[in-house]
Amino acid sequence: MQDLGTWDYVIVGAGSAGCVLANRLSEDPNVNVLLLEAGKDDNYIWVHIPVGYLYCMGNPRTDWGFHTARDPGLNGRSLMYPRGKVIGGCSSINGMIYMRGQAQDYDRWRQFGLSGWGWDDVLPYFKKSEDHYDLNDDLHGQGGGVRVEEQRLSWDILDAFREACAQSGIPKIDDFNRGDNFGASYFQVTQRSGWRWNVAKGFLRPAMKRPNLRVITQAHASRIVVENSRASALELDVDGAPSKVTVAGELVLSAGAIGSPQLLELSGIGHPDILASAGVDVAHAMPSIGKNLQDHLQLRTIFKVQNAVTLNQMVHSWFGKAKIGLQYALTRSGPMSMAPSQLGVFAKSDPSFEAANVEYHVQPLSLDKFGDPLHRFPAITASVCNLRPESRGHCHITSPNKADQPEILPNYLSTEIDRKVAADSIRLTREIMSAPALAIHQPEEYLPGADYQSDAQLAQAAGDIGTTIFHPVGTCRMGSDAQSVVDDRLKLRGINGLRIADASIMPAITSGNTNAPTIMIAEKAADMIREDRRQMAASVRLP
Template sequence: MQQEYDYIVVGGGSAGCVLASRLTEDPNISVCLIEAGGQGDSWTVNIPAACVLSLPTKINNWAFETVPQAGLNGRKGYQPRGKCLGGSSAINAMIYIRGHRADYDAWAAMGNTGWSYDEVLPYFIKSENNERIHNEYHGQHGPLSVADMRSDSPIHERYIAAAQEQGYKVLDDFNGAEQEGLGIFQVTHINGERCSAARAYLFPHLQRPNLTVLTNAMTQKIIIEQKTAVGVEVQHAGQHKALYARKEVLLSAGAMQSPQILMLSGIGHEDELKQYGIEIKHHLPGVGKNFHDHPDFIFGYTVKETEGTFGISLSGSLDMVKQIKRYRKERRGMITSNFAECGGFIKTKPDLDMPNLQLHFVLALVDDHARKFHASHGLSCHVCLLNPRSRGSIQLSGSKVSDPLKIDPNFLGDPQDLEDLVQGFKLTRQLMASPSLAALYKQDLFTAEVQSDDDIRNLLRARVDTVYHPVGSCKMGIDDMAVVDPQLRVYGIHNLRVIDASIMPAVVNGNTNAPVIMIAEKAADMIRNSLDVQQVA
């Protein structure tokens, strides 16, 4: 195997797939992409509804746990993250959301030049191939297929009717001129199959002679010599190997593992690294700090009729046989479902500048990330707080990559997060009690006895967890706690960038996959532009 490349990309998730694809468009540039998981091309990835197998298990999933959360009665949270080519885009609910214009303008206002909404919008457009929406906000020529739901669920009409009964605006595009409203999500589908970042960006180009992809390869650390990243140490095919980068190492291992790899390589807070005997390469105190995520609560109901919902019953089983046949023939129906088919964005108070709650309406009964089984057919609705004030951390527990991470999102650590989520709970319960939806229910499983605000607070502390949007642990900025600059270069170390959700200074208003793909598209241009400048010089 070749030992030296122009670029080494650590992590074959959404960002890594984009980088490997875009950089190898130049036949004179060689790239090695290193992924700890497998190929990401099995039926468990490609069939949308099969995500229910990955979420609660270790199928293509790191299945991390948090440390005990003080704000959640000392409970440990669950943090599923993708472990295969495509990363979390291979196991997520495929929802295509970019965030709010104000998210990116806020990043720019923090000193992150080049990251305002108007400056990142071209990269969202560049990445996208939207089958339906053709306007100035969307693209039709990008690798990532974005499409309407193909489940044909009769429940959609009821959800839309409930939204109208509560006076909410109904949107058919959450990524256009406005975000506030409820409706049916667009998803990263291609002909009824999942369009992961690997399927969109990487798989069509595996034959490029300048692209090497290593799967089941665990990066141990970055090799740093004289404040310069020169390569990586990796465990692959039973061997410990050193691979070298002539130009740059690009770290795209995600919000948990990018800071981990930096710290194992000697980049982080020197006091924290010394306790594990790690040689200090550069004191960078922000590594692993600013970690945060959207805290989320889920309502759950059993239903009277099974049609359009998932569960186990005789009628449901008979229908599922039909649905499988339909999927094979038409690539439509319930097998194309991402489960969280509807949702949207609302405000706890009308005078807020932008929505601070996101709903995910699910055509199944969800309890503890599908790890607690209910045979009943049902419906669920997530409500998450979009702009949490709480900040946590990612920390090591030892000097080896196999030592478990101490993952601490510090959920509800800030008292205002709890109060905002109390209001979110009330608004969501009101929506779910709308006549069009309430007529379906047999039993309210989790909230029937909840009356007072204190009841709500107690229930939130007992049941809140992630909605799978961890970010921020290698934040971009110009302050003392920033890890990367606005070009995503790691402070104090040459030829090293971090390119993934960990660089977000603050989590966006919505799901994080589309923004990570945008970040990587923009980073690929930054890298090309820096090469052009070097060549001119």
């Protein structure tokens, strides 16, 4: 077995959290840091061209290629479940939308007994990581590793949808990241001058100049070695060669909501019954690992339109394709620069909700499912998701082989309230589409279809048209209770020297896209790790 030496900090996963941690922890020249990534480098052209997400998701060069189990809530369908397998992780293949969520999301975490995780506590970390193109004030920051810019295109049909929202009681706003995101606006994105800006560019590349940081790619973790209730080492394969790393300080898992629970269970840390059924011996019983999976299910409503230019028409002609390519080559703008979703809307599916409980991702295009060609008729897609679903799923290993994907079952639409929100969301979409601002475009419902009217019919339709929006969280839940996986300092209960810092620790999903909150978690985790090291050093020096 290849010996990779002894390290103060070993970080598993060079994704959105791992790259931030590698940067912040290696700022201390007195420690050495090892960052491990199962995927390859991000030197792949489609990582950097914004529209390249189409060629990265489902591509083994950049994606783990997961699929969900057949989900009863989706009427027995299985979904592709992309997760970044590349330097930069999901920030290299995601939709580039910069979204913090709502202030009440984090205040709710604090109400769970999680000291230091309220909105006022986490806002400084959002500001620290941000490099906003325009604002540097009480709510936004500049100079951080996350470049945030406006999109470099607009569509008349989306402007009309935004106006229709205003006519439906959803105001026009200019910023989704002030703590209350109720309203309609174009999303701001993690781009710089028309190129994707991933965490590798913002955090990892600058840090790799330091002599105390080493990054190893194609390094697939196999097992955490636990000795005397401490994470003492990590076994892994590097380019297929069995290897071992000794952990002198802390092992930090940043492999995400799928990868982190998977590695823990492969290491014998988890529910004894799950481990036994997978053929893994128990090293530390922890029944909550892999539970509490939450995700945003988007309902892809599609409306045919008239008297409007959509991407559907543009891509079905050689002239249109040439124009798109030339526009990007000359100005780094146009459809090749666009995020998967351009216009965002945060609304209430029912007026009784205190704050926005649904989010729209509106696109000037339509297709049957991801990966299929665009329709030949002009249309728009108004995808709407329940921001705070009550449904809970799981992610568990089914064998001791790390190459076997875990069973991922989100259990979408498994509660009555989630089915009701789904039905009301489709009704709200119809209301917006019938507003005067869209009358000139004569919208005609294509999916799910106007025949679906009752709550039961619309819930059935939601199961047919719903798909993931790629926001899995919660499988290594942070909490103040004994059943939680990590405490409020992200330390795994019962094992010393082991923390988790990624989206898996979220006790409840945030009200929006999850990449920025994951980066915030890593920023806060790095501060806690360094603070604990200083306190330990101080205690050793005491007489």
